[in-house]
Amino acid sequence: MNIGEVAERSGLPPKTIRYYEDIGLVRPLRSDNGYRAFRETDLHKLAFLGRARALGFSIEDCRLLLSLYEDESRESAQVKSIAEEHLTAIEKKIAQLEAMRETLSHLVMSCHGDNRPDCPILSDLATGPGDRN
Amino acid sequence: MNIGEVAERSGLPPKTIRYYEDIGLVRPLRSDNGYRAFRETDLHKLAFLGRARALGFSIEDCRLLLSLYEDESRESAQVKSIAEEHLTAIEKKIAQLEAMRETLSHLVMSCHGDNRPDCPILSDLATGPGDRN
DNA sequence: TATGGAGCTTCCAGTGGGGGGAAGGTCAAT
DNA sequence: ATTGACCTTCCCCCCACTGGAAGCTCCATA
Numbered sequence: 001m002n003i004g005e006v007a008e009r010s011g012l013p014p015k016t017i018r019y020y021e022d023i024g025l026v027r028p029l030r031s032d033n034g035y036r037a038f039r040e041t042d043l044h045k046l047a048f049l050g051r052a053r054a055l056g057f058s059i060e061d062c063r064l065l066l067s068l069y070e071d072e073s074r075e076s077a078q079v080k081s082i083a084e085e086h087l088t089a090i091e092k093k094i095a096q097l098e099a100m101r102e103t104l105s106h107l108v109m110s111c112h113g114d115n116r117p118d119c120p121i122l123s124d125l126a127t128g129p130g131d132r133n
Numbered sequence: 134m135n136i137g138e139v140a141e142r143s144g145l146p147p148k149t150i151r152y153y154e155d156i157g158l159v160r161p162l163r164s165d166n167g168y169r170a171f172r173e174t175d176l177h178k179l180a181f182l183g184r185a186r187a188l189g190f191s192i193e194d195c196r197l198l199l200s201l202y203e204d205e206s207r208e209s210a211q212v213k214s215i216a217e218e219h220l221t222a223i224e225k226k227i228a229q230l231e232a233m234r235e236t237l238s239h240l241v242m243s244c245h246g247d248n249r250p251d252c253p254i255l256s257d258l259a260t261g262p263g264d265r266n
Numbered sequence: 267t268a269t270g271g272a273g274c275t276t277c278c279a280g281t282g283g284g285g286g287g288a289a290g291g292t293c294a295a296t
Numbered sequence: 297a298t299t300g301a302c303c304t305t306c307c308c309c310c311c312a313c314t315g316g317a318a319g320c321t322c323c324a325t326a
Contacts, residue, residue, distance in 0.1 A: 002273075002274075003273085003274070004272095004273065004274085013313090013314085014273095014274090015313070015314060015315085016312085016313065016314090018275090018276095019312075019313060019314095023312095033274080033275095033320085033321060033322080034274080034275060034276095034320080034321085035273090035274055035275080035321080036274085036275090044259070047261075048258050048259055051257070051258050051261065052258050053312090055233050055236060055237055055258075056230070056233045056237075058311080058312090059311075059312065065255070065258065068252075068255065069255045069258070069259060071250075072250060073250065074250045074252070075247065075248045075249065075250065076244055076245060076246055076247060076248075076249055076250060076251060076252035076254075077246040077247055077248065079244065079246075079252045079254050079255055080241060080244045080245075080246035080252070080254065081246070083237060083240060083241050083244070083254050084241055086237065087234065087237045087238060087241055090230055090233055090234050090237065091234060093230055094227060094230045094231060094234065097189070097223055097226055097227045097230070098227065100187075100188050100189045100223055101220065101223050101224060101227065103188060104188055104189075104216060104219065104220045104223065105220060107216060108213060108216050108217055108220055111209055111212065111213045111216070112209060112213075113209055113210040113212075113213035113214070114208065114209060114210055115208045115209075115210065116208065116209055117204075117205060117206065117207045117208065117209060118209060119201075119207070119209035119212045119213070121209075121212050121213065121216050122198070122201065122202045122212055124184070125181050125184045125185050125188075125198065125202070126177070126181055126202060128180075128184065135302075135303075136302090136303075137301095137302065137303080146284085146285085147303090148284065148285060148286090149283080149284065149285090151304095151305095152283075152284060152285095156283095166291085166292060166293085166303080166304095167291080167292085167303080167304060167305095168292080168302090168303055168304075169303085169304090186283090191282080191283095192282075192283070
């Protein structure tokens, strides 16, 4: 398989696939013409990576997950631990974003948004929360 | 004021302040010894930037917001529009993260996490959702 | 057989928003 | 005079790609 077909079947852009080879996540063979020659196992790995990335795992987490996937003697606790840590990080990120949303939505609602210059959003940014001068 | 005092009073690291000067967000004067000489207005701008960044606005949004803040003839609708767009982006990001959290938490709960190798997390990554082989 | 276009290769640079650290100048107190 | 804290510029590093240039190869068509 050439990279184009792998890209289509894995859903990953060719650039990303080359990058994944660069950093050692996949090791496709090479044809005589210098083209990358992907096996089904390479495609499978790339699809694995695509799904792991879609769940927000970092590249290094993906590398670990992939090696655990290929390790017959893995312990599921290792996998679960990585996933739990990532889940915690996601929840933390959500909490941060929700705090921003909270503040921002209040500010947006309190701004009349017309042609006049007074704006509680700018006032808040200028002097900090709770001050409306 | 030297950069250290401004850093302390604005809450921004010196590195960040230098970077903000680099990209033209602040323009402190220079003392004879080559040190940056910040005025109160510079400090005020930096604090403004710090609060805007804490609300997740991009640097370019911050640049716009700052120029609106300094523009006496602004219309609050311009500010509100930037804030609304950013709020929408935040909500979109939250939705993405919540989808990840949903999937991940199910996977984590379904993994026994012991010394055995079978792991529904890896199975899901290997074959896609809904397949447990 | 020539040609054209699609697909492949490598390499370099840039993204956003800074952070780390080196090499060197300056200031204030001892 | 020396120390140590502070300041300066400079360049590289992070993440996970993405865009683009220059130059291959392959295949179909005229």
